[in-house]
Amino acid sequence: MSVTIGTDEHVFIPGKTGSGKSFLAEVYLAGFNHVVKLDTKGEVFERRKKKQPIWRGLIEGKDFTVIERLKDIDKVETPKIIYAPVFEEQTLEYYDSLLKWVYLRENTTIWIDELMSIAEVSKYPPYLKALMTRGRSKDASVWALTQRPMDIPTIVLANTTHFFVFNLNLPQDRKKMAETTGMFEFLDNPGYRNFWYYKDGEDDVINATLDVS
Numbered sequence: 001m002s003v004t005i006g007t008d009e010h011v012f013i014p015g016k017t018g019s020g021k022s023f024l025a026e027v028y029l030a031g032f033n034h035v036v037k038l039d040t041k042g043e044v045f046e047r048r049k050k051k052q053p054i055w056r057g058l059i060e061g062k063d064f065t066v067i068e069r070l071k072d073i074d075k076v077e078t079p080k081i082i083y084a085p086v087f088e089e090q091t092l093e094y095y096d097s098l099l100k101w102v103y104l105r106e107n108t109t110i111w112i113d114e115l116m117s118i119a120e121v122s123k124y125p126p127y128l129k130a131l132m133t134r135g136r137s138k139d140a141s142v143w144a145l146t147q148r149p150m151d152i153p154t155i156v157l158a159n160t161t162h163f164f165v166f167n168l169n170l171p172q173d174r175k176k177m178a179e180t181t182g183m184f185e186f187l188d189n190p191g192y193r194n195f196w197y198y199k200d201g202e203d204d205v206i207n208a209t210l211d212v213s
């Protein structure tokens, strides 16, 4: 299966922990030019500790830069950025400032590694809405990943073009995906390391896996 995703199209990736969401985003987005990963889980520190590559296939300092404070973002010279905020910056205000930066910069994809960390059903950074509803014209796109599609703002689902749906533990999460898209395949899990792929407006759902070996 080969999927082409435009840099002006929003992507939504739900799935339970360990299902492969971040892996998919990491592999696909390595091929994009300007990407900002919002790493609220501190995955970068975990990988450093385990001496694992921070972004598979890419080189730190050349392809991407890790920052922990938002004030450093304008100094970055690499096309990609990982923002793993320090504790004081793990607030809605900082997340909104980051999203605003992406919105104003244009031609940039923001990879939100866990949407639940920054947004609830009815409480979310205003610039998330700006990006979701007006990002297209600016070539600014959102890749939103989450373990719980039930708990995220409708604005995200309503403006998404590409869905990659991994295994979800809770039936109400699967139901939410089925109801939002009208595709009832989502009521079943796709299987270990597999995902359902659906493009908004199309009438079929594909079961696939990402094989990078």
Ligand SMILES: Nc1ncnc2c1ncn2[C@@H]1O[C@H](COP(=O)(O)OP(=O)(O)OP(=O)(O)O)[C@@H](O)[C@H]1O
Binding pocket: 015, 016, 017, 018, 019, 020, 021, 022, 023, 024, 147, 193, 209, 210, 211, 212
């Ligand atoms: N298609 C794949 N091929 C090989 N390894 C994979 C694949 N998908 C995921 N993995 C591995 O499985 C582990 C869990 O995947 P990943 O970190 O992407 O999960 P996740 O859905 O982002 O989980 P969480 O919600 O906890 O962040 C990682 O070590 C990752 O490298």
Ligand SMILES: [Mg+2]
Binding pocket: 021, 022, 023, 113
């Ligand atoms: Mg992850």
